Amino acid sequence: MVRNGQRGQERVKAARRPEVRLPELVVWEGGGLEPDGDYDGLEFADLDLAGQEGAGARFMDCALRRCALDEAGLAKARILDSVLEGIRGVGTDLSGASLRDVELVEARLGGVQLHGAVLERVLVRGGKVDYLNLRTARLRDVVFEGCVLLEPDFGGAVLERVEFRDCVVRGADFTGARLAEVDLRGAAELGIARGVEALAGAVISPAQLFELAPALAAQLGVRVVG
Numbered sequence: 774m775v776r777n778g779q780r781g782q783e784r785v786k787a788a789r790r791p792e793v794r795l796p797e798l799v800v801w802e803g804g805g806l807e808p809d810g811d812y813d814g815l816e817f818a819d820l821d822l823a824g825q826e827g828a829g830a831r832f833m834d835c836a837l838r839r840c841a842l843d844e845a846g847l848a849k850a851r852i853l854d855s856v857l858e859g860i861r862g863v864g865t866d867l868s869g870a871s872l873r874d875v876e877l878v879e880a881r882l883g884g885v886q887l888h889g890a891v892l893e894r895v896l897v898r899g900g901k902v903d904y905l906n907l908r909t910a911r912l913r914d915v916v917f918e919g920c921v922l923l924e925p926d927f928g929g930a931v932l933e934r935v936e937f938r939d940c941v942v943r944g945a946d947f948t949g950a951r952l953a954e955v956d957l958r959g960a961a962e963l964g965i966a967r968g969v970e971a972l973a974g975a976v977i978s979p980a981q982l983f984e985l986a987p988a989l990a991a992q993l994g995v996r997v998v999g
Contacts, residue, residue, distance in 0.1 A: 834854050836855065848866050856876045933954060
């Protein structure tokens with residue numbers, strides 16, 4: 774749904790970005806992550822955390838830099854006022870997690886599980902995330918900026934004040950999603966594989982409308998014959 778603002782100009786509420794101000798951090802020198810662990814004011818740098826179990830853990834005022842998170846179990850973790858920079862991994866489990874005031878910078882992730890998660894004031898800047906699973910997640914004040922999202926799954930998710938800026942989105946699935954104040958105009962590339970009918974509540978550019986016309990016509994059952 775494209776909403777008309779005053780004087781015919783489009784007005785969209787901008788997402789509130791995180792304002793992360795980390796304190797002086799202490800270098801983490803412990804062993805592996807622990808379920809329900811409590812991590813406050815720590816820096817995790819250049820660590821191999823692959824396969825470790827930290828379900829239900831809380832990270833507050835932390836920085837994770839260049840860490841490997843392959844198959845790491847972080848279901849229902851809480852990540853608050855933190856920076857995740859240069860992290861990498863395949864199959865990281867963050868299902869049901871809560872991310873608030875988080876910057877995710879230059880990540881290289883594949884098949885990360887964020888279904889049922891809650892993201893509030895989150896900036897995803899740079900990097901590449903393949904097969905991002907955000908089914909039934911809740912996103913509020915989230916910005917995807919300068920990143921590549923390959924086949925992200927927003928099925929059944931709720932998106933409010935979400936912006937896509939200078940990013941590439943390919944093969945997205947919005948089936949059953951609910952959108953409000955979602956700004957897609959800044960996406961450098963926008964490809965929607967499924968769920969185009971769920972775009973009510975989003976704002977797109979005229980060029981994007983032209984690109985999405987075949988999918989919209991198919992959804993409406995309209996045949997275009999030359």
